[in-house]
Amino acid sequence: MDQTAVAQANAALNIVHEIATLLDTGLDREEVAILIALVENGVNPEALAEVVKELRREAAALRAAEMDSRGL
Structure with missing residues (x-):
């Protein structure tokens, strides 16, 4: 993954984590990243x-x- 893709992935993760925080899900950034990865892999x-x-x-x-x- 090139630096641009990594930066975009981090930006997207930050946005999703912020949404999770606003929705009071209780999920931290690492948990959000794990859940995103699971969904991306077909769960x-x-x-x-x-x-x-x-x-x-x-x-x-x-x-x-x-x-x-x-x-x-």
Whole structure:
């Protein structure tokens, strides 16, 4: 990839990350880049969104269970 293409890719990533921030997705720049790469490689965006939501639900449940086990 030449320098122009790299600069354009970074600019596009910055824009998408800014949109994700404005929409309060909770995704950082690296996570946005990973999701973009997955979509570019053929992953269905709706299915990917469902996976992200499910992972967040599971992470929250694990945190809650950990808090309960600590008596907090």
